[in-house]
Amino acid sequence: MSSSVIELRGVGKRFGEVCAVEDASLAIARGEIFGLIGHNGAGKTTLFRLMLGLAPPTAGTIEIQGKRVDGAAFREVRRQIGYLPENVVLWDNLTGLETLRFFAGLKGADRAQCDELLDRVGLRAAAQRKVHGYSKGMRQRLGLAQALLGRPALLFLDEPTAGLDPQSRREFYVLLAELRGRGVTMMLTSHVLAEMQERVDRLAIMRNGRIAAVGTLAGLRDGIDLRLRADIRVRPGAAPTVQSALAAAGFPPAEPQDGAVRIVCLRREKMALLGALAPLMADLEDVQLREPSLEDIFLGHAASEPPRVQP
Amino acid sequence: MRRPARISPRQIVLVAAKELRERIRDFWVLAVALVFAAFALLIAYFGAAQQGAIGFRGIEVTIASLTSLVIYLIPVIVLLLGYDAVAGERERGSLDLLLSLPLTRFELLLGKFLGLAAALAVSTLAGFGLAGAAIAHQADAAALYHYARFVLSALAMGMAFLSMAVMVSVMAADRARASGAAIALWFFFVLVFDLGLLGVLVFTGGRVGGDVLPYLLLANPADVFRILNVFGMEGVKTLYGLATVVPPALADPWVLGAAMLAWIVAPLAIATWRFK
Numbered sequence: 001m002s003s004s005v006i007e008l009r010g011v012g013k014r015f016g017e018v019c020a021v022e023d024a025s026l027a028i029a030r031g032e033i034f035g036l037i038g039h040n041g042a043g044k045t046t047l048f049r050l051m052l053g054l055a056p057p058t059a060g061t062i063e064i065q066g067k068r069v070d071g072a073a074f075r076e077v078r079r080q081i082g083y084l085p086e087n088v089v090l091w092d093n094l095t096g097l098e099t100l101r102f103f104a105g106l107k108g109a110d111r112a113q114c115d116e117l118l119d120r121v122g123l124r125a126a127a128q129r130k131v132h133g134y135s136k137g138m139r140q141r142l143g144l145a146q147a148l149l150g151r152p153a154l155l156f157l158d159e160p161t162a163g164l165d166p167q168s169r170r171e172f173y174v175l176l177a178e179l180r181g182r183g184v185t186m187m188l189t190s191h192v193l194a195e196m197q198e199r200v201d202r203l204a205i206m207r208n209g210r211i212a213a214v215g216t217l218a219g220l221r222d223g224i225d226l227r228l229r230a231d232i233r234v235r236p237g238a239a240p241t242v243q244s245a246l247a248a249a250g251f252p253p254a255e256p257q258d259g260a261v262r263i264v265c266l267r268r269e270k271m272a273l274l275g276a277l278a279p280l281m282a283d284l285e286d287v288q289l290r291e292p293s294l295e296d297i298f299l300g301h302a303a304s305e306p307p308r309v310q311p
Numbered sequence: 312m313r314r315p316a317r318i319s320p321r322q323i324v325l326v327a328a329k330e331l332r333e334r335i336r337d338f339w340v341l342a343v344a345l346v347f348a349a350f351a352l353l354i355a356y357f358g359a360a361q362q363g364a365i366g367f368r369g370i371e372v373t374i375a376s377l378t379s380l381v382i383y384l385i386p387v388i389v390l391l392l393g394y395d396a397v398a399g400e401r402e403r404g405s406l407d408l409l410l411s412l413p414l415t416r417f418e419l420l421l422g423k424f425l426g427l428a429a430a431l432a433v434s435t436l437a438g439f440g441l442a443g444a445a446i447a448h449q450a451d452a453a454a455l456y457h458y459a460r461f462v463l464s465a466l467a468m469g470m471a472f473l474s475m476a477v478m479v480s481v482m483a484a485d486r487a488r489a490s491g492a493a494i495a496l497w498f499f500f501v502l503v504f505d506l507g508l509l510g511v512l513v514f515t516g517g518r519v520g521g522d523v524l525p526y527l528l529l530a531n532p533a534d535v536f537r538i539l540n541v542f543g544m545e546g547v548k549t550l551y552g553l554a555t556v557v558p559p560a561l562a563d564p565w566v567l568g569a570a571m572l573a574w575i576v577a578p579l580a581i582a583t584w585r586f587k
Contacts, residue, residue, distance in 0.1 A: 052411045072317075075413045083411040089403035093336035094329070105325045106412045130336075146408075156411075 005030045005065060005154060005185045006051060012059030013046055013209075020046040022209045024060070028202075031183040033176070035196045037298055038206030044189045045086065047206070048158055051187070052083060064154065079108055082147035086158040086189075089139070092132035096123050096142050099131060100149065109150035117145040122171070136163040144172070155179065157188040161195065173199060197294035205301045212301050217294060221267065224300045226292035230263040230273060238283035249276035267292065322414050323422040330426025331433075334392075340434045343388060347438025350380055355446050367446050370454035374461050378540045381465050382533050386472040387497050389431060393476025394493035396423045397586070398486045416586045424477050424579060428470050435466045464539045464571070471532035471574035472496075478578040481586045504531045525558055529567075532574040539567045 006028040013021040021043045028034050036044050049055045051062055053069035062069045065077045090099050100114040118127045121141040131139065140163045147155060161169045176199060179186065190196045196203070197217055204214040213220055232253075234242050239256040246253050246263065251273055253261045265273055270289065277287060292300070334340050354376045355367050367373070397420070400406040409419055439462040447455060476493055483489035508524050515521075528534040542562035560566070 049407065052407075054407050054410050075317075075415075078411065078413040081411065083408060085404050085407050085411075087404055088408055090405060091329075091333060093333045098332070102325065102329050103412070106322060106409075106414050108413065143408075 003030070004028055005032075006034075006187065007063045008051070008060065009062075010060035011047075011050060011057045011062055013043075013050055013055065014058045019209050021050065021057075024211050026204060026211065026214065028185060028187065030185055031180070032202065033180060033186045033188070033200045035200035035203035036187065036189045036206060037193060037196065037203060037294070042206040043209040044206055045158060046209075048156055048187075048189070052081070052156060053078075079150055080153040082149070082152035082155045084143045084147040084155075084157045084160055086162065088143050090131050090142060093130060095128050095130055096134070096138075097127040099142060100145055103146040104149050107150045113149060113151075114145075117148055120148075120175070121145045122168070137165055137168055140164055141168065144175075153184060155184055155186045155188075157186065159189055159191065161190060161192060169195070193294040193298060203294075205298055207301065217297070220297050220301075221292055224297065226267055226296055226300050227264050228267050228270060228292060229290040230265070231286075231288045231290070232261040232263065232277065232284060233259060233286040233288075234261055235283050235285055242280055242283050245280055246273075246276055249273075251276060318415070319413075319418060322418040323425065326414070326419055326422025327426035327429060330396075330423055331429045334427070334430035335433075339392065340430050340437075343431075343434035344438035344441070346384075347435060348441040350384070351377060351439050351442030352445060354380065355442060367449045370446075370450050370457055373446070374457060374540060377461065378537060381468075382537060383501055385435075385465055385469045386501055386533060389469045389472040390476045390479075390493040390497050391490075392431065393424075393427055393473045394480050394483075394489040395486050396427060396477050397480040397582075398483050398489040399480075402486050417583055420477065420481070420579070420583055420586055424473065427473055427477075431469045431473060432466055435462065435469060439465070461540050464536050467568075467571045467575070468532050468536040471535075471571060471578075472500075474575050474578040474582075478582040478585070481582040500531050500533050505534065525561060528561070529570040532571060535567050535570045535574065538562065539564065539571075 004027040006026065008024050008026045011021060011024040012019070024043075024047060026034075036047065038044050046055070050057050051064065051069065053062075053074055056070055064074070065080065067073045067077050069077075094102065096118060097114060100117065101111055103109075104111050104114055115124070115127070118124050121144055123138060123141055123145065126134065126138060131142065134142065140160075144157075144160060147157065161172055164172060173195070176186070188196070188200070200217075202214065202216050203220070205212045205220070213223060215223065232242065234256070236259070239259070239261060242261055243253050243256070246261070249272070251263050251265055251269075253263050256262075263273060277284065351373075355373045357365060395402075397406065400409065410416065439458075443455070443458055443462070446458075450458070475496055479492040479496065480489050483492055508527060511519060512521065512524060528538060538561060
């Protein structure tokens with residue numbers, strides 16, 4: 001039996017002539033936080049909808065907790081799933097508490113959890129107010145609260161921090177860490193890649209409906225020839241010495257700015273660069289190496305068809 | 312082979328209760344009840360004003376006037392109530408959220424229909440009930456029976472149009488198209504249908520389908536409602552002149568009731584099929 005909580009095998013989805021998702025295969029382990037990134041229209045939301053059984057795939061199979069999402073037995077699995085869609089608009093005429101109670105009823109969750117969750121997402125004071133009067137951030141927090149009803153083992157969060165202010169965003173990530181501690185498996189998408197890179201165990205990059213790459217951040221970095229940037233702060237008057245030594249080692253630096261020499265080189269050249277800097281220690285004040293961010297990796301994969309990276 | 316999911320009445324009731332609560336909160340139920348009550352009272356007391364008489368002149372005249380009014384009013388109110396039942400949820404993004412829960416599409420659809428039908432029932436019974444209470448002391452038991460039958464048949468007609476509205480809501484790509492289709496349905500069933508049948512009769516001098524055309528009235532829930540009320544009372548039948556057009560077999564309340572039931576069930580069945 002597979003140890004994966006979510007398993008996709010050769011999944012495809014076509015809408016007439018348009019291929020929204022093509023040959024997607026993924027295996028997500030229990031307790032893993034998995035990120036899904038891609039341009040708008042890359043197929044992320046469609047893949048989410050397929051995984052939740054909201055639309056049938058035109059090819060392949062999807063299993064969650066060992067149950068096919070298009071089978072009758074999946075109904076029980078749904079009780080263990082929390083879902084926060086992107087830009088969901090809840091019903092204006094219900095209060096926050098009524099909204100949560102409605103979802104709790106449908107999910108078969110304990111109604112007592114509603115107060116607790118409203119408190120957890122900072123909406124206790126607004127619990128009796130109609131959703132009509134909620135700000136965008138408050139609506140998003142209410143959406144998050146409904147996703148957490150029934151203490152789900154699996155969470156699908158589509159752009160969960162959209163519309164949240166910095167404070168709420170930080171609180172959301174604290175909550176995410178708590179859920180990770182409880183062993184909740186999470187799948188999330190976000191356009192804020194900087195936030196995502198620190199929180200996901202693995203991620204997949206989607207491009208034109210295909211999973212272009214999947215792996216850990218380090219694995220994805222290694223799988224593509226990305227450049228890193230070195231900011232070398234030099235002692236006053238030592239810039240020409242450092243520049244000529246680096247040029248001799250094959251690292252032509254840019255013109256020094258504000259007392260710093262800047263080098264852009266391939267990641268695989270990092271050790272050679274450090275080797276070239278070692279004899280110059282007396283002339284250096286500081287060296288900062290900036291590894292390619294998730295954004296760089298994403299843009300690198302988006303720019304060219306990269307080799308597939310294995311987990 | 313895929314096994315169909317079991318139907319959970321609890322989920323249906325939860326969705327229906329949410330729909331009803333929403334319609335109460337947005338004052339739809341109150342507004343419609345007041346409109347019905349106001350029209351019913353005005354027609355009951357001032358319906359014969361043109362003949363120089365003011366005050367309650369009898370249930371038959373009241374029902375005849377109310378039937379004409381309700382045929383226009385209820386379909387439009389109900390189509391506007393139901394057109395965004397599914398299209399609205401889809402456009403807001405809440406449809407995906409609902410279907411990600413342990414809730415089947417059939418349960419959601421039936422829950423929505425029943426919730427909206429309950430809102431319609433509360434407003435219809437409250438509105439016409441209030442008017443009925445006001446005229447009760449001036450009417451005998453038979454008159455009140457006819458009035459109750461009128462109210463229930465109006466409710467049944469409303470449910471038939473609600474069923475059509477839900478079907479349109481499922482089939483339309485968005486709310487704008489759903490509202491356009493709902494208005495087109497009203498236009499067709501309330502304004503065009505009878506004129507079309509009449510046109511065929513007039514232009515062919517009754518030579519084409521003269522025997523069949525009256526039965527085609529069953530293909531319109533508004534006409535079923537009209538016949539049901541008109542044929543129940545001799546005075547009203549004469550008032551409408553329908554006795555000469557409609558064969559007696561059509562006047563059987565069971566036939567009309569079955570036709571109305573079919574109009575409630577069929578669009579909902581199509582909606583269920585399409586929603587999959």
